[in-house]
Amino acid sequence: xxxxxxxxxxxxxxxxxxxxxxKPRAGxxxxxxxxxxxxxxxxxxxxxxxxxxCIVPMWHVxxxxxxxxxxxxxxxxLALIPQGGFTFNGYKxxxxxxxGLIWKGYxxxxxxxxxxxxxxxxxxxxxxxxxxxxxxxxxxxxGICVFTVIFTGGQAPLYWVVDSLGLTxxxxxxxxxxxxxxxxxxxxxxxxxxxxxxxxESAELEGAGHLRIMFQIMLPQCFSLFMVTVLFTFVAAWNxxxxxxxxxxxxxxxxxxxxILDSIKNQINSYLQGTGGASMFPLVTVQFAGxxxxxxPIMILMPFFQNQIESGVIGGAVKG
Numbered sequence: 063x064x065x066x067x068x069x070x071x072x073x074x075x076x077x078x079x080x081x082x083x084x085k086p087r088a089g090x091x092x093x094x095x096x097x098x099x100x101x102x103x104x105x106x107x108x109x110x111x112x113x114x115x116c117i118v119p120m121w122h123v124x125x126x127x128x129x130x131x132x133x134x135x136x137x138x139x140l141a142l143i144p145q146g147g148f149t150f151n152g153y154k155x156x157x158x159x160x161x162g163l164i165w166k167g168y169x170x171x172x173x174x175x176x177x178x179x180x181x182x183x184x185x186x187x188x189x190x191x192x193x194x195x196x197x198x199x200x201x202x203x204x205g206i207c208v209f210t211v212i213f214t215g216g217q218a219p220l221y222w223v224v225d226s227l228g229l230t231x232x233x234x235x236x237x238x239x240x241x242x243x244x245x246x247x248x249x250x251x252x253x254x255x256x257x258x259x260x261x262x263e264s265a266e267l268e269g270a271g272h273l274r275i276m277f278q279i280m281l282p283q284c285f286s287l288f289m290v291t292v293l294f295t296f297v298a299a300w301n302x303x304x305x306x307x308x309x310x311x312x313x314x315x316x317x318x319x320x321x322i323l324d325s326i327k328n329q330i331n332s333y334l335q336g337t338g339g340a341s342m343f344p345l346v347t348v349q350f351a352g353x354x355x356x357x358x359p360i361m362i363l364m365p366f367f368q369n370q371i372e373s374g375v376i377g378g379a380v381k382g
Contacts (some may be wrong), residue, residue, distance in 0.1 A: 190250020
């Protein structure tokens, strides 16, 4: 009996242990598929194409701003190098034109930007906190904000309201009407909702009020999302001219940089077409120098806020 059991065990197939998959060691590079390589090539091509579309026009304007006025007046095509020689006469004429009119435009623009961004941030924080709280009217107020994003009353009713308040021909007419919008308030509500509710409940149990919860507990945790609204408001305020033209029409002392540059361009064109003749050719490059000087602050500041933009957008996509 014992011999038969031993024979059966000998005849039984031996089970092989499953082979363990080797884990990739650190530093090992896996072979990339042809589809991934093609996708990378297409993405690189699209990025380079987009960069060329953005850079070439600015380079063209920069080269014309550093060119000779008479040559630029008769030049057609794409300027890759300064035309008629390298010169800063365009910038010199720009800052001397109209007894330094450009500096007044810069000052007004800074006032509009600081006032609009500062007031807009306060309004977005307060409105965002109110919309983020669970209340009976939170849905109604959110619907009103969405309604203002889709529909608007137009410029005529807006002008009548501002004029009836006596704010025309003042800085406040632009600052109050462009400080915020419904979409920014909704973004503010999304930012506050991204904060864990347990944090808020703990603060409430310890006796914290609304102001302390809003500014000391919730805002530091979601400020990156508000930075997105700050940057969008900053860019919009820097490039804005419609509000100042509508509410402060004809008042050059309140015109921002964009309207000052437009006024200078129109005066130069009238000189060139009138009796100014060849003596006005140096002013041709002033309009190109003005474009560079109006765009330069944005180009300098934006790289410093790139991280805030990315973190804010990613945070809104993940938490919202």
